[in-house]
Amino acid sequence: MSTPLVEVKDLAKTFDVSAPWLNRVVEGKSRQFVHAVDGVSFAIQRGKTLALVGESGCGKSTVARLLVGLYKPTRGSVQFDGKDTHSAADRTQLRLMRRRMQMIFQDPYASLNPRWKVRDIVGEPLTEHGLVSDADELRNRVAALLLSVGLAAADVDKFPHQFSGGQRQRISIARALATQPEFLVCDEPTSALDVSVQAQVLNIMKDLQRQRGLTYLFISHNLAVVRHVADQVGVMYLGRLVELADKAELFSRPRHPYTRMLLDAIPDIHMSGRARTPVQGEVPNPLNPPSGCAFHPRCPHADARCSQERPALTAVAGISVACHAVAQGRI
Amino acid sequence: MTGNAPLLEVRHLRVEFPSRRGTLLALDDISFSIAPGEVLGVVGESGAGKSLTGSAIIGLLDPPGRIAGGEIVLAGQRIDNLPYEQMRAIRGRRIGAIFQDPLTSLNPLYTIGRQLVQTIRTHLPLSQDQARARAVKLLQETGIPAAEQRLDQYPHQFSGGMRQRVVIALALAAEPQLIVADEPTTALDVSIQAQIISLLRRLCKEHGTAVMLVTHDMGVIAETCDRVAVMYAGRIVEVGPVADVIHRPSHPYTVGLMGSIPAMDEDRERLLQIDGAMPRLNAIPSGCAFNPRCAQVLERCRSERPDLIDAGPTRAACWLVAGGQRRAA
Amino acid sequence: MNPTAGTLRRFLDGDVWHSFRSTPVAVAAAVVAVVLAFCALFAGWVAPHNPFDLATLELSDARLPPAWIAEGSSKYLLGTDDQGRDILSALMYGARISLLVGVLSVLLSVVAGVGLGLLSGFAGGKTDAFIMRVCDVMLSFPSILIALLIDGVGRAMFPNAHDTLAFAVLVFAIALPGWVQYARTVRGSTLVERNKEYVQAARVTGVSSLRIMRRHVLPNVLGPVLVLATIQVATAILTEATLSFLGVGVPPTQPSLGTLIRVGNDFLFSGEWWITIFPGLMLVLIALSVNLLGDWLRDALNPRLR
Numbered sequence A: 001m002s003t004p005l006v007e008v009k010d011l012a013k014t015f016d017v018s019a020p021w022l023n024r025v026v027e028g029k030s031r032q033f034v035h036a037v038d039g040v041s042f043a044i045q046r047g048k049t050l051a052l053v054g055e056s057g058c059g060k061s062t063v064a065r066l067l068v069g070l071y072k073p074t075r076g077s078v079q080f081d082g083k084d085t086h087s088a089a090d091r092t093q094l095r096l097m098r099r100r101m102q103m104i105f106q107d108p109y110a111s112l113n114p115r116w117k118v119r120d121i122v123g124e125p126l127t128e129h130g131l132v133s134d135a136d137e138l139r140n141r142v143a144a145l146l147l148s149v150g151l152a153a154a155d156v157d158k159f160p161h162q163f164s165g166g167q168r169q170r171i172s173i174a175r176a177l178a179t180q181p182e183f184l185v186c187d188e189p190t191s192a193l194d195v196s197v198q199a200q201v202l203n204i205m206k207d208l209q210r211q212r213g214l215t216y217l218f219i220s221h222n223l224a225v226v227r228h229v230a231d232q233v234g235v236m237y238l239g240r241l242v243e244l245a246d247k248a249e250l251f252s253r254p255r256h257p258y259t260r261m262l263l264d265a266i267p268d269i270h271m272s273g274r275a276r277t278p279v280q281g282e283v284p285n286p287l288n289p290p291s292g293c294a295f296h297p298r299c300p301h302a303d304a305r306c307s308q309e310r311p312a313l314t315a316v317a318g319i320s321v322a323c324h325a326v327a328q329g330r331i
Numbered sequence B: 001m002t003g004n005a006p007l008l009e010v011r012h013l014r015v016e017f018p019s020r021r022g023t024l025l026a027l028d029d030i031s032f033s034i035a036p037g038e039v040l041g042v043v044g045e046s047g048a049g050k051s052l053t054g055s056a057i058i059g060l061l062d063p064p065g066r067i068a069g070g071e072i073v074l075a076g077q078r079i080d081n082l083p084y085e086q087m088r089a090i091r092g093r094r095i096g097a098i099f100q101d102p103l104t105s106l107n108p109l110y111t112i113g114r115q116l117v118q119t120i121r122t123h124l125p126l127s128q129d130q131a132r133a134r135a136v137k138l139l140q141e142t143g144i145p146a147a148e149q150r151l152d153q154y155p156h157q158f159s160g161g162m163r164q165r166v167v168i169a170l171a172l173a174a175e176p177q178l179i180v181a182d183e184p185t186t187a188l189d190v191s192i193q194a195q196i197i198s199l200l201r202r203l204c205k206e207h208g209t210a211v212m213l214v215t216h217d218m219g220v221i222a223e224t225c226d227r228v229a230v231m232y233a234g235r236i237v238e239v240g241p242v243a244d245v246i247h248r249p250s251h252p253y254t255v256g257l258m259g260s261i262p263a264m265d266e267d268r269e270r271l272l273q274i275d276g277a278m279p280r281l282n283a284i285p286s287g288c289a290f291n292p293r294c295a296q297v298l299e300r301c302r303s304e305r306p307d308l309i310d311a312g313p314t315r316a317a318c319w320l321v322a323g324g325q326r327r328a329a
Numbered sequence C: 001m002n003p004t005a006g007t008l009r010r011f012l013d014g015d016v017w018h019s020f021r022s023t024p025v026a027v028a029a030a031v032v033a034v035v036l037a038f039c040a041l042f043a044g045w046v047a048p049h050n051p052f053d054l055a056t057l058e059l060s061d062a063r064l065p066p067a068w069i070a071e072g073s074s075k076y077l078l079g080t081d082d083q084g085r086d087i088l089s090a091l092m093y094g095a096r097i098s099l100l101v102g103v104l105s106v107l108l109s110v111v112a113g114v115g116l117g118l119l120s121g122f123a124g125g126k127t128d129a130f131i132m133r134v135c136d137v138m139l140s141f142p143s144i145l146i147a148l149l150i151d152g153v154g155r156a157m158f159p160n161a162h163d164t165l166a167f168a169v170l171v172f173a174i175a176l177p178g179w180v181q182y183a184r185t186v187r188g189s190t191l192v193e194r195n196k197e198y199v200q201a202a203r204v205t206g207v208s209s210l211r212i213m214r215r216h217v218l219p220n221v222l223g224p225v226l227v228l229a230t231i232q233v234a235t236a237i238l239t240e241a242t243l244s245f246l247g248v249g250v251p252p253t254q255p256s257l258g259t260l261i262r263v264g265n266d267f268l269f270s271g272e273w274w275i276t277i278f279p280g281l282m283l284v285l286i287a288l289s290v291n292l293l294g295d296w297l298r299d300a301l302n303p304r305l306r
Helices: A021-027 A060-068 A091-100 A118-128 A135-148 A153-157 A165-177 A195-212 A223-229 A247-252 A257-265 A304-308 B050-058 B084-093 B112-123 B128-141 B160-172 B190-207 B218-224 B242-247 B252-260 C003-013 C015-021 C024-041 C087-123 C125-139 C143-157 C163-194 C197-205 C209-245 C257-265 C274-301
Strands: A006-016 A033-044 A049-053 A075-080 A101-104 A183-187 A215-220 A232-237 A240-246 A314-316 A319-321 B008-019 B022-034 B039-043 B066-074 B095-098 B178-182 B210-215 B227-232 B235-241 B309-311 B314-316
Touching: A006 A060, A033 A049, A033 A060, A033 A075, A033 A232, A033 A240, A049 A060, A049 A223, A060 A101, A060 A183, A060 A215, A091 A101, A101 A165, A101 C197, A118 A135, A118 A153, A118 A165, A118 C197, A135 A153, A135 A165, A165 A195, A195 A223, A195 B252, A215 A223, A223 A247, A232 A247, A232 A257, A240 A247, A240 A257, A257 B190, B008 B050, B022 B050, B022 B066, B022 B235, B039 B050, B039 B218, B050 B066, B050 B095, B050 B178, B050 B210, B084 B095, B084 B112, B095 B160, B112 B128, B112 B160, B128 B160, B160 B178, B160 B190, B190 B210, B190 B218, B210 B218, B218 B242, B227 B242, B227 B252, B235 B242, B235 B252, C015 C024, C015 C274, C024 C087, C024 C274, C087 C125, C087 C163, C087 C209, C087 C257, C087 C274, C125 C163, C143 C163, C143 C209, C163 C209, C197 C209, C209 C257, C209 C274, C257 C274
Parallel strands: A049 A215, A049 A232, A101 A183, A183 A215, B039 B210, B039 B227, B095 B178, B178 B210
Antiparallel strands: A006 A033, A006 A075, A232 A240, A240 A319, A314 A319, B008 B022, B008 B066, B227 B235, B235 B314, B309 B314
């Protein structure tokens, strides 16, 4: 197998959420940390889509931001095309790498500067990296980008508030494509959109991937959408990866108890009427995660070992699962 | 259930928003009914007017919005033209409400016990102790453990899902006949969503309360509702039993909507997409509001607006159905 | 389409202009403010006399009452002071000084305050903490006292100072306590905007922090600043008047409204009320019209009220 385009090894990010020093002294509190991402490893092949799913607080958005450099990892490494992204030798190398990866965000209303025209918004990556020589070339490049996402060339002179949510998300995609990147990180790009608009945007994203050979990291909490776009799926829980498998395998034979519960819990228009076991409990407070396996308080198969020892992500029949019960063959 | 007089009847309701650029018609002649104990889903995309319908029924329309025509009848009594005080008595006692954000639905300054007891005693002639006992029972019914102790806790001490259970308890506190739930699970995690909708369904069956469930999530509708009404640009375009609307829709918009939802049980290369977008309130096309986007538009659709016409198991506002030609779904 | 025409058309179509037209108070206040500003700026052409040209003064015309009272004359519409200066003209010249000091000091405050607020909000950490503590300290001193202090120190250091230097010290003295509120407001807005996705998108692209602050965040945090600045012009004018009244404001050769009030105060009890009352009324008019304009602007720019 060729070198994966993106490789992540034991990635971790810890946030210091302690109270201010004075409060700690007066109230006698200790420092508090949130292990938003706690040792995540995966690889994405060129031209493929890896989806990360999980509920709120699982750390998938943090992973996305670690990958594009918005956060610095506390531990672990991110390798892009064989080179580490955070210890690049010099600034020019870093900038070149930055051009090859881009990000699309969730909120179509906050991802575009309300005071800027579309021409400046989409053109900013071009001017920042010196890819255009004058205003006319900028205009033409931006118009071409807008056409490629299904908008009109005349939209270059408009402001974001003149567009609907779905159209704004397309402008975000056009901006992300400006530097002709190879890797796109998409953080819940369709979660804020209506269902029919979501269909339009997902179709465009798939078309673009096919035409340009793009690689995607797709973050979502919506398993149906993930099923539609992903090649590989990773399930996250409280900052850890609990299962990583090919899409077909994950959806037909989920191994990890959390994955099974998640798949069972989703209300789906085509599968209603099926008997369900509702999930027990709620996602624990990330400030105080359970010991051992993070899922053990809610897991019907947990035993003593699960509460003491954190399971590692091990390969079982071609997929990776972090579960003692699965590794032992109990389930 | 059928054959009884409907609990709620909405007839030709019109809601408008006067603005300096002219009057915007947000709800244009919608009519539907809810039978006692029935769960009706109202589904639509942003701007379709589903939340407005809920607000109009509860009597909480944000000014300058106002009801410009039609009637809302609850158990035989007209409630859309009542003065404020009378509507306040009905709200809570006969209609309960559940909103989207559990964080802002509860007053952060009072314990939930106090809020529950206050609501109960406002609408039912119970003493302090009786109301408290009832509150405990309600909390237990909604699945909150250690209800007696948690009664004296504040909203911030509950998690999102727990808070929504408290909100459901509050809505049921005065034994209302109808609950209007506006996106009750949208702000919750997926696994909690499942818990809450099954709770809502179970409790309403037990108490015999009818529910009007407003949401954009068809999956939730499929799991919870008996009937569903599909809204588009301030109008109802299709209404009928849930299974029929989902699997055998007649209106082209409903067909497109169901087709654009990615399914969990099959792989498709492309999702069905409806080109264009829902028209803005100040630019609604004449005739059928969906006609610019419809693949099977007839000449008639551009000038005459269709009413809800019988289309087998469902009723659809579509001229294609009128001619007796049922669309192959 | 030429871009200025496009911007003008958008402005005239917009909610702000419409709100202005439909708020009579705002229109009245704007009219008053414009008239006053016009008179003040073009005092040399508009005023019937030049009250500071000693050659034109006639002592025999001193202490004449306003034209509508028995001994007044139509040559001096609002009367004269103890040296024969026409009050009406003095008002216009005085208003010019007042407005100049007010606007300049606010400009200075805004530039310093917005800059520091942006820096504070964006940099965070110790820089933020330091700037905010400085703000807190400044706020615990009454602004008049700070202005007095600086002005007094300035005069002591440069007793024979050139008029322009005295003027500059005065502007600085009034501006100094004023920057704090801009810094705090802008810091708050910056903290909000900094976490928005369009800023993160710029960071992913590799845009430097300075450019992000200047080109992305700054245009989005200026709204509340505009409102504050408008209202603060009135405060600055009043502060200058107070200082001049106390004798530590503008140099006496170029009296502002405050100086006129002080001068006229001595004659109040001998019955020559017009020397002090008219400058006072003028001051009130300016402050009121600017305040009302600021009030309207705050409501017009508030998206929730629209």
